[in-house]
Amino acid sequence: ASSGSGSSAKVLKVGSSIDFAPFEFQDEGQKEYQGFDMDLIRAIGKEMGYEVEIQNIGFDGLIPAMQAKNIDVIISGMTINDERKENVLFSDPYYQSGLTMVVRSDEQAIKSFQDLKGHKVAVQIGTTSAEAVKKLGGVEVKELNTPADCFMELKGNGVDAVVNDRPVNDYYITKSGETGVKALEEKLTAEDYGIAMAKDNTELQSKINEALKKLKENGEYDKIYAKWFGG
Ligand code: GLN
Known part of the structure; x- marks a missing residue:
């Protein structure tokens, strides 16, 4: 992959179970997935210089889909716990x-x-x-x-x-x-929610954590939080 000013943006393939308002849901007649997680991962992708592509996958199919390399990350109100840590890496917590x-x-x-x-x-x-x-x-x-x-x-x-x-x-x-x-x-x-990635993808984990930190520092995280949960 080449860096620089090419038009082919890097793509972050995201899996989410779109059934969990206000974190991820789809209103009737609406094309875009919406919710706190959806805004957050789009902001993280933008920060990282990636185009974000979101796939709707049933909650119990998310980790298997990542292990099959169909997606790069999971954001789906997913709780960080030891059992899951045996199969995935988590970002820093982003929601209590x-x-x-x-x-x-x-x-x-x-x-x-x-x-x-x-x-x-x-x-x-x-x-x-x-x-x-x-x-x-x-x-x-x-x-x-x-x-x-x-x-x-x-x-x-x-x-x-x-x-x-x-x-x-x-x-x-x-x-x-x-x-x-x-x-x-x-x-x-x-419980704390985290963004999950493949067990060996420490590079992506650092990038996501960096982007998350930046969004917390520059007020973007607070804006997204206030939009979905009130000031
Ligand atoms: N936080 C719960 C879990 O991780 C539920 C997540 C969900 O249903 N999207 O298991």
């Missing part, structure tokens, strides 16, 4: 998250995570929620493809609770004006 739960508004029996024993709970497949709820023990776990599927199952009485990332639960209820369900305050875990 954690798990909360959503129940029907008239729910009386479930007031905390301890109350989940003996109940059916929906989680997105391949996520930290799936892992954390299984660890609680005594919970009947339904693993579905997307958070939207989980919420639909809750409203249709197929499960009694949904465990999912706090900002996504909050956005679902407040921003979409969703009624009939409520998010509980209690946090099951605290």
Whole structure:
């Protein structure tokens, strides 16, 4: 690959599971993927001098897609954890998250995570929620493809609770004006999101970390944050 002023820009192939508002989603009739992660990775790509190409891949297919070299990085509200670190490298953390739960508004029996024993709970497949709820023990776990599927199952009485990332639960209820369900305050875990790349790609990891640092210094990160989460 040549450097310099050629017209062929370097391309950063990004994978994301476009089902996780406000981090990655697509509104009906809208061509572009939008959300916090989408703005952030486009800004990072620009900073690095790369053209960003985003592919929509189901959450549990993201790491396999990277191992097959179909994508260079993953940005998908992905929590940094030791299990994933066996297969990928992560950037520095870029967002503090954690798990909360959503129940029907008239729910009386479930007031905390301890109350989940003996109940059916929906989680997105391949996520930290799936892992954390299984660890609680005594919970009947339904693993579905997307958070939207989980919420639909809750409203249709197929499960009694949904465990999912706090900002996504909050956005679902407040921003979409969703009624009939409520998010509980209690946090099951605290988690940090990171951008993932191939295990041996330390060069890309440094470039991404540098770009992320720059965006935090120059106020661009704060602008993107305020756009999606308020000042
Ligand atoms: N943060 C959670 C995880 O990493 C969920 C991510 C997602 O569903 N996009 O497992």
